[in-house]
Amino acid sequence: MSEPATSERIEICLHTRDLSLWYGNFQALRNVTLNVKKGLVTGLIGPSGCGKTTLLRCFNRINERYGNVTTTGEISILGKNIYDANVSLSELRKTVGMVFQRPNPLPISIYRNVLFGIRVHTRRRDLNRSQRDALVESSLREVDLWDDVKDKLRMKATRLTLEQQQKLCIARLLPLKPRVILMDEPCSALDAEGTEKIESLLETLREKYTVVIVTHNMAQARRASDECIFMLLGEVVEHGETSQVFFNPQHEKTEMYIQGRYG
Amino acid sequence: MPEADANREPSPPRPWSMLRTFHVAVDWCEPLVEWIIRICGWSAILFVFAIFFFVFREGSEMLLGGLDLKEFFTSPNWRPDSVVRPQYGILALLAGTISVTGLAMLIAVPLGLGAAVYVAEFAGPRSKETLKVVIELLAAIPSVVWGFIGYMVLGPIIIWATGAPVGINVLNGGIILALMSVPIIVSVSEDALRAVPDSYREAALALGASRWEIVSRVLFPAAKNGLLAAVLLGVGRAIGETMAVLMATGHAVQIPHSLLDPVRTLTATIAAELGETVSGEEHYGVLFVIGIVLFAIAFVVNLTADLVVKGIRGEKHD
Numbered sequence: 054m055s056e057p058a059t060s061e062r063i064e065i066c067l068h069t070r071d072l073s074l075w076y077g078n079f080q081a082l083r084n085v086t087l088n089v090k091k092g093l094v095t096g097l098i099g100p101s102g103c104g105k106t107t108l109l110r111c112f113n114r115i116n117e118r119y120g121n122v123t124t125t126g127e128i129s130i131l132g133k134n135i136y137d138a139n140v141s142l143s144e145l146r147k148t149v150g151m152v153f154q155r156p157n158p159l160p161i162s163i164y165r166n167v168l169f170g171i172r173v174h175t176r177r178r179d180l181n182r183s184q185r186d187a188l189v190e191s192s193l194r195e196v197d198l199w200d201d202v203k204d205k206l207r208m209k210a211t212r213l214t215l216e217q218q219q220k221l222c223i224a225r226l227l228p229l230k231p232r233v234i235l236m237d238e239p240c241s242a243l244d245a246e247g248t249e250k251i252e253s254l255l256e257t258l259r260e261k262y263t264v265v266i267v268t269h270n271m272a273q274a275r276r277a278s279d280e281c282i283f284m285l286l287g288e289v290v291e292h293g294e295t296s297q298v299f300f301n302p303q304h305e306k307t308e309m310y311i312q313g314r315y316g
Numbered sequence: 317m318p319e320a321d322a323n324r325e326p327s328p329p330r331p332w333s334m335l336r337t338f339h340v341a342v343d344w345c346e347p348l349v350e351w352i353i354r355i356c357g358w359s360a361i362l363f364v365f366a367i368f369f370f371v372f373r374e375g376s377e378m379l380l381g382g383l384d385l386k387e388f389f390t391s392p393n394w395r396p397d398s399v400v401r402p403q404y405g406i407l408a409l410l411a412g413t414i415s416v417t418g419l420a421m422l423i424a425v426p427l428g429l430g431a432a433v434y435v436a437e438f439a440g441p442r443s444k445e446t447l448k449v450v451i452e453l454l455a456a457i458p459s460v461v462w463g464f465i466g467y468m469v470l471g472p473i474i475i476w477a478t479g480a481p482v483g484i485n486v487l488n489g490g491i492i493l494a495l496m497s498v499p500i501i502v503s504v505s506e507d508a509l510r511a512v513p514d515s516y517r518e519a520a521l522a523l524g525a526s527r528w529e530i531v532s533r534v535l536f537p538a539a540k541n542g543l544l545a546a547v548l549l550g551v552g553r554a555i556g557e558t559m560a561v562l563m564a565t566g567h568a569v570q571i572p573h574s575l576l577d578p579v580r581t582l583t584a585t586i587a588a589e590l591g592e593t594v595s596g597e598e599h600y601g602v603l604f605v606i607g608i609v610l611f612a613i614a615f616v617v618n619l620t621a622d623l624v625v626k627g628i629r630g631e632k633h634d
Contacts, residue, residue, distance in 0.1 A: 115518065115521060118518075118521060120440075141484055143525075143526065144524070145520070145524075145525040146522055146523060146524040147523075150522070151521075151522040153515065153518065153519065153522075157513075157514055157515035157518065157519040159519060159537075159538070160516065160532055160538045165549070167518070173523060173524050173525045173526075173529055173533075223521070226523070229524070231598055245320070
């Protein structure tokens with residue numbers, strides 16, 4: 054979509070090597086090896102059940118909340134192996150934020166939703182009131198939500214529209230200063246207009262964060278991502294610039310999927 | 317062709333007509349069943365009103381006429397059998413009920429909520445099932461058995477541990493009542509915790525919250541209505557309990573000054589004394605007035621629980 058990454062920007066943010074994952078006996082990822090470049094929006098595409106969400110959920114290790122998951126291989130984010138014994142999950146998830154398929158703001162006020170993450174990571178007395186207010190304002194401004202909600206910050210966040218909720222879910226990551234933002238089909242619950250807003254938001258986020266986005270929507274992947282990874286049955290089939298994956302795919306399977314012949 | 321038709325003819329109609337009869341029967345039964353179910357539903361209301369009517373009728377004469385209400389609520393002297401001047405002051409009994417219930421809640425609420433959090437969030441599938449079954453079993457123990465345990469087991473333990481002269485007192489009754497209220501608190505609050513959508517847990521987890529932070533910052537706020545309802549149901553259970561407290565509290569009319577003082581509760585008084593009274597006399601009527609007081613307390617507790625569950629605090633439910 055945009056210019057290919059220029060040489061000084063080619064820096065690997067997220068790297069996996071021989072990553073395999075099993076849910077019980079079912080193998081969901083097979084020897085995934087890939088490099089996600091820093092500062093780009095990388096789309097993960099593929100038919101249902103191909104493992105794209107599973108892969109995404111490996112990057113902040115949230116997969117592990119289900120007890121029957123076995124992982125082998127290696128993932129490193131910003132040069133650090135996230136399966137190292139000394140990695141704090143809390144720190145990892147601070148660096149690697151996640152946006153879910155259905156907007157899931159917590160059933161507390163908008164204000165407290167934005168600050169929820171930072172409250173977990175810093176002691177209460179380390180942030181005074183004006184700092185908190187400033188954080189809330191800048192985070193909400195960054196996702197273009199401030200003007201809509203500035204008069205009702207004490208309102209329960211679950212009463213916002215879905216689009217606003219999803220923006221809030223992005224906004225609440227920002228006070229933690231994440232380096233990577235993972236998005237799991239962030240627009241699937243939204244209407245066309247909401248989708249457009251989130252996509253344009255993605256456009257502004259790419260300047261500061263590395264974004265990995267899972268999507269079912271081919272057109273969205275084409276519009277919004279710089280690089281695309283096509284997955285099938287737990288394997289990475291193709292990884293390249295979006296324009297190349299879409300207009301000049303190297304693999305027959307990719308081509309068939311892009312053309313809508315299956316999936 | 318006609319021959320084949322003739323051969324086929326006799327068999328199909330029979331099941332068809334049976335089916336028809338069945339459908340006609342169903343059409344007839346349907347309204348009947350509906351009425352039976354409707355009566356079952358409304359009967360609950362009928363019974364509540366009938367009980368209230370009966371209790372009120374028996375107590376009304378004393379409540380409206382013969383009883384000095386000021387003395388009734390403010391005097392600690394409960395002397396119904398006095399020949400010279402019977403006194404009907406329930407202050408000491410009220411204090412007994414409140415102290416035992418209060419102590420029971422102090423013990424049961426943390427214990428019950430803690431158990432619910434463990435069962436709902438931390439326990440593995442097997443220990444979860446085991447715990448739930450055992451907790452339900454705890455709820456099925458008859459109250460007289462609890463009273464027996466209080467009297468025979470807990471009493472001597474209290475005497476041994478504290479050196480108190482009697483083992484059946486506020487502490488004993490409170491502990492027994494707490495154990496009796498824990499199952500209901502656990503099961504209702506566990507339901508409330510489990511009803512919190514998983515997406516909230518995931519959201520908090522993805523922001524780096526630990527499991528305990530998820531419980532305290534997400535689940536408790538999200539489930540607070542259900543948890544409050546659980547606590548109030550526990551309170552209702554504790555206030556209404558009779559047999560166990562009758563056996564475990566010592567049955568002495570006095571305002572308690574320490575945990576080791578024996579007391580007597582409103583419910584135990586009714587249970588113990590009603591048999592000695594004659595229908596229609598003063599004492600009998602006053603016991604029914606106590607019944608009305610208990611009714612009022614239970615009503616307020618339940619109403620509060622209901623309003624809390626419905627979220628009266630100006631928050632719309634989504």
